[in-house]
Amino acid sequence: MRPLVVVLIVLFTSLAFSQNDPGVLEDPSDLPAPVLPVMPAPTVKPLPWQNIPEIKEAVVGQPRIGLYAGWTRLVFDVPKGSTVQVTPEGFGITIGFSGLQVRGGLALKSPPSSLSPEVQGWSLSSGPLGSTATIRTRYPLRAGGGGWKMLHLPAGLDSLNDRLVLDFSEAFANRQTLQAPPLQLFPFPVEVVLDPGHGGKDPGAVGSVMEKEVNLQVTHKVQGLLEAAGATVVLTRLGDTVFSDDKRTDLQHRASLGVSPRKVLVSIHANSLAKQSALAGYGVETWWHPNHPESQHLARTLQSSMLEWTSAFDRKVRTAPFVVIRNSQVPAALIEMGFVSHPVDGENLLSAGYLDRMAYGIALGIQRFVLSQAPVPSTP
Ligand SMILES: [Zn+2]
Structure with a gap:
């Protein structure tokens, strides 16, 4: 590539980033679009239908x-x-x-x-x-x-x-019916914040599913698992509503719920890519910000337990200043459960088995993190 082109691309990318008002940075869709090759249309050759005669020999x-x-x-x-x-x-x-x-x-x-x-x-x-x-x-x-x-x-x-x-497909995850023991009971009082991304007039990503709906669906499953383990769960929205239609006010309100003695704030989202690069995006990622010294540890714990229960493709742990995690006072992470824009990952997000597994992975990750933060009992 010629140097001038490189300089222009770098300039454009940094401009695009700085133009994003940090007060409304919500999730990866607000970051500069990743530079992906425009994917050539795949060769689609449906399965040949043949009237296969009965195979009589071994x-x-x-x-x-x-x-x-x-x-x-x-x-x-x-x-x-x-x-x-x-x-x-x-x-x-x-x-x-x-x-x-x-x-x-x-x-x-x-x-x-x-x-x-x-x-x-x-x-x-x-x-x-x-x-x-x-x-x-x-x-x-x-x-x-x-x-x-x-x-x-x-x-x-x-x-x-x-x-x-x-x-x-590298995007196929485990969609089988979840069979897992209930979480262990928390040995001390625990309160956590769950944030189902988007809501109301803001649908979030739209593809195989509507992001605001799948976010809320999984959040309710995580809530059920944590409450059964004795935790108190605070939600940033209860239904298809938002605190405010002004994005800045709404995101700031969600973040403001992340205060002590609550142990964590976990924001739940689904991802998407533009149509021409849709086949390049699939899998699970977790975002953190140095808002708190333990946020990276929370993100790693969540990412590994989600992968353990879903076998989804690992897009790793990443960092960005999304408002909800940046402005939380307690350890915080933002999860992307998969891409609504990918033909296979989009189907994962439609599968009850996958969503149950995702919710279990998130709830278990939260529990593991909270227990790892507990003070070690001192020996008299
Ligand atoms: Zn989102």
Whole structure:
């Protein structure tokens, strides 16, 4: 890039930042837009529908492949009643097809060029007990099911064969029904502030869901979990309302609730990117500000417990002077639960399983932080 262009970009970026009135900096959407390459339109090739005849021999052939914006689907058609074993590991998964041989030979594989933005390629080979397929992804799969999902569909009305359906996107998080113990009871009185971002005339980000609604929904779940553990929870808004339609007054009011003896203020948001770069934004991030010496610790604790329970993509802990966290007097953090603008992450935010997991991760993170701050009992 020529130096003049670089200087102009730097100048423009710093101007854009300084023009933001710090009194109304609310969440990442108020920061200068990230410089992202304009994404070329993805090659969308829907899954080829073939009237697959019944597979009568013990064989497995090459997968059918569907390419979509933000994700890729592979489908293996196998004889009715087949046993398959799927193992994720690192950059990909291995599938064992017991007792099935590769159709028409000992091995098959995809062409050497990359299959899609998500999948590098696949291969299939026969062994003494059956055959093995390997699918290589272009990103590491995450523990707990992050980065892919699977469906094993039995033969039925719409298919004469069993189908193993595998979907890949780095944005896939765990959407399974939450099974978790209740939080432990707090051993001392605890009061916390939860701030569901936006509300009233301000919807926040709009995409797969309306941000103000999903923020409130998750906040109520977190509230329920913390109250069941004996905490008192103060909300900055109770429904689809705001304290003031003047943004500065409203944000300042929310921040003013973050006072002692309350232990923390946690602001709950969802993210979005402009349409042309929407595929580049997915995952969970937590923001902090040095308003309090323990805010960074709070942000790290929240980020790690959210990832632990959702297997979402990690966009890390970041810092910015958003009003609500900057002006809180107690440790504060602002959470971004995912992108309403991404085709897969947007679906995460529509999933009850994902939202329950997110709420549990937030509540557990708050509890872990509060307990870590408790004074160590002195020994007499
Ligand atoms: Zn927001």
